[in-house]
Amino acid sequence: AQSVAQPEDQVNVAEGNPLTVKCTYSVSGNPYLFWYVQYPNRGLQFLLKYITGDNLVKGSYGFEAEFNKSQTSFHLKKPSALVSDSALYFCAVRIQAAGNKLTFGGGTRVLVKP
């Protein structure tokens, strides 16, 4: 069965510092990997995805993520965090052979302090 792990419940970072949110996955086939962000009382917003090709993918709001097959990881990164990046971040995996549902990690709350 596929699964996604986000080992950190919360990440604290000072504004202007680099931000990393960790994600590891476990699947039996080729994964499609996604990052979503959720602001308070809002639905999930798509940030970026890895399907195939370059391991470094760039997404919305200056975020990027690196796919590492050997480490089965897909960490989300931003070079310089903003206070407005404070939100709940979800990593998700999808395997077409297992149906088109998304399997989500538990989420990581990011707090960017001024």
Place this chain on the structure above:
Amino acid sequence: GAGVSQSPSNKVTEKGKDVELRCDPISGHTALYWYRQSLGQGLEFLIYFQGNSAPDKSGLPSDRFSAERTGGSVSTLTIQRTQQEDSAVYLCASSLVALGNTEQYFGPGTRLTVT
């Protein structure tokens, strides 16, 4: 363009009552998904529809849960005889097609509270 919309935004109901939650997907999106977000279980897949194909109901937690999608557009999630453990935020999403490489777009959710 308009995103995914859901109604109501909040619903408080008494234990044992039935509730209906509505989702309007993005126009032209053929795939529609329901998820549930709760403190104890995180984000869970419930059901998805793709065109005229039979829905994937593999995530529905019990037979009290059902969903339909009329005319390939609007969807209704029905929970019968609600229980307190049904309290959660119910999220609807849609995508252009149900392929693994297409992202899903989520609505704002319906917060269900069962008292």
